[in-house]
Amino acid sequence: MADKKRLNILEKQIDEINRCFRCGLCKTVCPSYEELKIESASPRGRIQFAKSVLTAGRPLEGAIQARMLDCLNCMRCAEICPSEVRTDRIVLAARAELARKGKLNIIKKAVFKTVIRQPKLMNLGARIASYGQRWFYKGNEILEALIPRFAGMGDKHFPELSHKQALNKWPEINPPDSGKPVMRVGYFIGCATNLMFTGVADATIRVLTHNNIEVVIPRKQACCGIPVYSSGDYKTAKRLAKMNLEVFSGQNIDCIVTDCASCSAALKHEIKELLGVGPFDVPVYDLNEFLINVIKIDRDLGEVPMKVTYHDPCHLKRGQGIFREPRELLQMIPGVEFIEMKDADRCCGGAGTFSYTHHNLSRKVGSRKADSIRHTDARFVSTPCPSCKMQLDDLIYHEGIEARTIHPVEILDMSYMNKALSGGHKIVDCRSNKYDHSVMGEK
Numbered sequence: 001m002a003d004k005k006r007l008n009i010l011e012k013q014i015d016e017i018n019r020c021f022r023c024g025l026c027k028t029v030c031p032s033y034e035e036l037k038i039e040s041a042s043p044r045g046r047i048q049f050a051k052s053v054l055t056a057g058r059p060l061e062g063a064i065q066a067r068m069l070d071c072l073n074c075m076r077c078a079e080i081c082p083s084e085v086r087t088d089r090i091v092l093a094a095r096a097e098l099a100r101k102g103k104l105n106i107i108k109k110a111v112f113k114t115v116i117r118q119p120k121l122m123n124l125g126a127r128i129a130s131y132g133q134r135w136f137y138k139g140n141e142i143l144e145a146l147i148p149r150f151a152g153m154g155d156k157h158f159p160e161l162s163h164k165q166a167l168n169k170w171p172e173i174n175p176p177d178s179g180k181p182v183m184r185v186g187y188f189i190g191c192a193t194n195l196m197f198t199g200v201a202d203a204t205i206r207v208l209t210h211n212n213i214e215v216v217i218p219r220k221q222a223c224c225g226i227p228v229y230s231s232g233d234y235k236t237a238k239r240l241a242k243m244n245l246e247v248f249s250g251q252n253i254d255c256i257v258t259d260c261a262s263c264s265a266a267l268k269h270e271i272k273e274l275l276g277v278g279p280f281d282v283p284v285y286d287l288n289e290f291l292i293n294v295i296k297i298d299r300d301l302g303e304v305p306m307k308v309t310y311h312d313p314c315h316l317k318r319g320q321g322i323f324r325e326p327r328e329l330l331q332m333i334p335g336v337e338f339i340e341m342k343d344a345d346r347c348c349g350g351a352g353t354f355s356y357t358h359h360n361l362s363r364k365v366g367s368r369k370a371d372s373i374r375h376t377d378a379r380f381v382s383t384p385c386p387s388c389k390m391q392l393d394d395l396i397y398h399e400g401i402e403a404r405t406i407h408p409v410e411i412l413d414m415s416y417m418n419k420a421l422s423g424g425h426k427i428v429d430c431r432s433n434k435y436d437h438s439v440m441g442e443k
């Protein structure tokens, strides 16, 4: 019981823990239990471990620590639990206790204490790293094979960093394409979109301004905090949340929109419910939700002939109840042949940094998703989450699937462009899975 006074974050979960009546229903859906096949790796097992820490004074180490870290935070257990137990929250509280004891992964600790708190430094570091990646790493088969292995990540495929981050690419104020703005929106660009997937940010800004929205991109915005609090560092996550609250207040905006499923979950719910900070003084919307439910978008669309399937990010479907909107968006585009994959809402195994820290388990969980994708025979896998995109890209590469990932907004953007090009040159060659990047203005 020596640690008791230092366990107050976990103690706040005691009612949640006590609501579990050990029925075991959650075991039928938990991806980590499905692979590890041990009771302690089930949601019920993790709850009993957390209880033993609080009530029997068992130390938060060894197998207990391992089980708190190998949960994917996918919320499938919470979705099915008849007692509405949030095992994911119990696990996060346990991780917060681990971080307070200094048991945070050493690389994460260094990143969270330095660059992630300083957006300017993060952008600069990413820019320098992007050149290093291009000059020394990419195409060097020895380094590409050795570095992930030495880092304990097996044959993990690293995504490519962009030379010019989205935050530095677009002006702070982006007026609508024509006429008076119908709305002034604050665009929250998640770190992965900003540093790696800048084409998604380009598409988001083009689609919003096409729909007569004025897009404000505050330069000083910081990370949404999800990789930080998911790892247990609540202190840094709170600091980031406060930075974002300050940066977005006083912008005279009607709402905040983000195209990253994890960021919208963090900004809408977690900063308030988990960290006790916020909420924002204007509503926060996921981009799919905003385009389908909030504004009347231009439905005069051009044809985009492509066969597409869709993967539900856990934090969008279970975290925010958004699954109909991206499907509606994809299916309204002429030429899109939409194929629903089996278990579209099953976790892909990415879970942010989990795919790096628990590479083998992540890959095993992901291979079930890869099978679902393969069976659709789709050439494009659409998902509005950069973390899922990274995992799916890795799976597609290693499993030899002939497909590529794409954000729903990128397809909508192509549709508007194809309409503007009035049936001439098509941006998507539907016979392959390639863009015409020159038309998209990408490198």
Ligand code: SF4
Pocket: 019, 020, 021, 022, 023, 024, 025, 026, 027, 043, 044, 047, 080, 081, 082, 083, 084, 085, 087
């Ligand atoms: S489904 Fe809910 S009540 Fe049943 S064992 Fe799992 S967490 Fe406990």
Ligand code: SF4
Pocket: 029, 030, 031, 032, 033, 042, 043, 046, 070, 071, 072, 073, 074, 075, 076, 077, 078, 087, 088
């Ligand atoms: S959040 Fe997902 S991985 Fe974690 S215990 Fe629940 S079902 Fe299992």
